Amino acid sequence: MLLPEPMSRILVIGTKKRLPEAIDLLYGLENVHVIDYQGGEEGVTLGAPLPESSKASQKLLKLRSAEKDLAVDADAHDGKIAVSKVESDLDENIARMEEEVRLATEVRDAKQLRLSEAQARLAQLEPYREIPLEVEMYRGYDNIEVLAGNVRDSPEPSLERELSGRYEIFTSRGGSFVVLFVPSNNVDVAQRILSEKGFTEMPLPTGSGMPATAAAELEKEIRSASEGLELADKDIAALNEKYAQMILASDEYLSIIVEKAELPLRMGATKHSFILEAWVPTDSYDEITAAFAGKFGDAIHL
Numbered sequence: 154m155l156l157p158e159p160m161s162r163i164l165v166i167g168t169k170k171r172l173p174e175a176i177d178l179l180y181g182l183e184n185v186h187v188i189d190y191q192g193g194e195e196g197v198t199l200g201a202p203l204p205e206s207s208k209a210s211q212k213l214l215k216l217r218s219a220e221k222d223l224a225v226d227a228d229a230h231d232g233k234i235a236v237s238k239v240e241s242d243l244d245e246n247i248a249r250m251e252e253e254v255r256l257a258t259e260v261r262d263a264k265q266l267r268l269s270e271a272q273a274r275l276a277q278l279e280p281y282r283e284i285p286l287e288v289e290m291y292r293g294y295d296n297i298e299v300l301a302g303n304v305r306d307s308p309e310p311s312l313e314r315e316l317s318g319r320y321e322i323f324t325s326r327g328g329s330f331v332v333l334f335v336p337s338n339n340v341d342v343a344q345r346i347l348s349e350k351g352f353t354e355m356p357l358p359t360g361s362g363m364p365a366t367a368a369a370e371l372e373k374e375i376r377s378a379s380e381g382l383e384l385a386d387k388d389i390a391a392l393n394e395k396y397a398q399m400i401l402a403s404d405e406y407l408s409i410i411v412e413k414a415e416l417p418l419r420m421g422a423t424k425h426s427f428i429l430e431a432w433v434p435t436d437s438y439d440e441i442t443a444a445f446a447g448k449f450g451d452a453i454h455l
Contacts, residue, residue: 159435162188164428165445167453172427173203176413178448179429184437188430190421200417200427209410215247216404219254223393225400234402243403250396257392261385268378275371280355281364283325284332288364291332291357298340301332305351308333315342330355 163185167175179185190199219225280301281288291299307328312320320343321334335343344352360367421428433441445455 160186160432161435161438162430163433163438163441163455164430165453165455166426166428167449168426169422171449171452172200172417174448175427175429175445175453176203176416178444179416179431180409180413182437182441182444184434185441186432187416187419188432189419190428190430192421194421196423197421197428198423200420200422202418203414206411206414209407209414212243212247213404213407213411215251216400216407219250219396220400220404222254222258223389223396223400225393225397227401230397230401232398234398236406239399239402239406242399243406246396246399246403250392250399254392254396257385257388261382261389264378264382264385268375268382271371271374271378274360275368275375277356278358278360278364278368278371280325280330281332281358282368283330284323284364286323286332286364287362288358288360288367296337298335298337298343299332299357300335300340300343300347300352300354301330301357302347302352302354303329304331304347304353305329308346308350308352311346311349312343315346 165175179187190197192199280303291301307324308331309322309324312322312333316335316339319336319339323332324330331347333343333347358364358367417427442455445453
């Protein structure tokens with residue numbers, strides 16, 4: 154049976170100039186669990202992050218943006234890069250990677266936009282393929298309204314009864330889609346009749362030419378855009394292969410720097426000193442106190 158490990162609470166007090174070294178030691182020990190400072194003591198406030206926090210956070214943000222754009226999967230990469238290598242190449246690698254990823258994602262997004270727009274235009278034209286009218290004929294009238302959409306039942310008998318031929322209607326082969334041209338002064342009657350037949354209005358097409366011809370051109374554009382998007386995705390995948398390991402290693406490296414640099418935000422601080430409380434395994438207490446004494450002597454009190 155697993156039993157809770159006995160823990161001891163420690164209080165570490167030292168001067169601010171020794172804080173970075175103290176934090177390095179804490180992380181090196183790996184068994185110190187910091188207690189967040191709750192405040193309440195006069196003259197003691199929350200600490201401030203170390204200076205390196207800001208730049209490291211900015212670099213980390215760039216890496217994680219690229220990690221998202223390239224869909225980097227940490228589980229798919231188990232290689233290692235030496236810390237010294239990560240550190241020495243960090244700025245150059247981030248700058249080069251950021252530019253390449255930016256260009257590649259801009260190309261991919263442009264291809265995706267082109268494809269999405271063509272698909273949307275085709276979807277808009279699709280119901281009009283069987284209507285023998287050029288697209289220009291659906292617009293530009295002063296005294297005629299054009300109503301187009303899907304119906305449950307044919308509106309023609311009712312239209313003929315109430316409008317006596319003062320309309321023009323075009324119907325798809327299956328009869329479920331209609332385009333109705335009606336004088337503006339009769340549009341209310343026409344809309345009521347269509348509503349009774351389960352009318353669902355569709356937007357009028359834009360562009361020019363016969364819808365079937367325009368749709369065929371759009372289908373060709375969609376195929377071309379799809380091929381372009383596929384190539385852009387392959388370029389993204391190549392960048393993933395090129396940079397994934399570097400991104401993951403640099404992310405880990407910078408995450409530690411940021412975490413260490415922001416640790417003072419969990420501590421108490423005065424003008425010249427820091428105050429840290431933490432839990433440590435009781436069995437490790439002597440080892441931890443000896444590590445602090447060996448590193449700092451009397452400069453830090455534990």
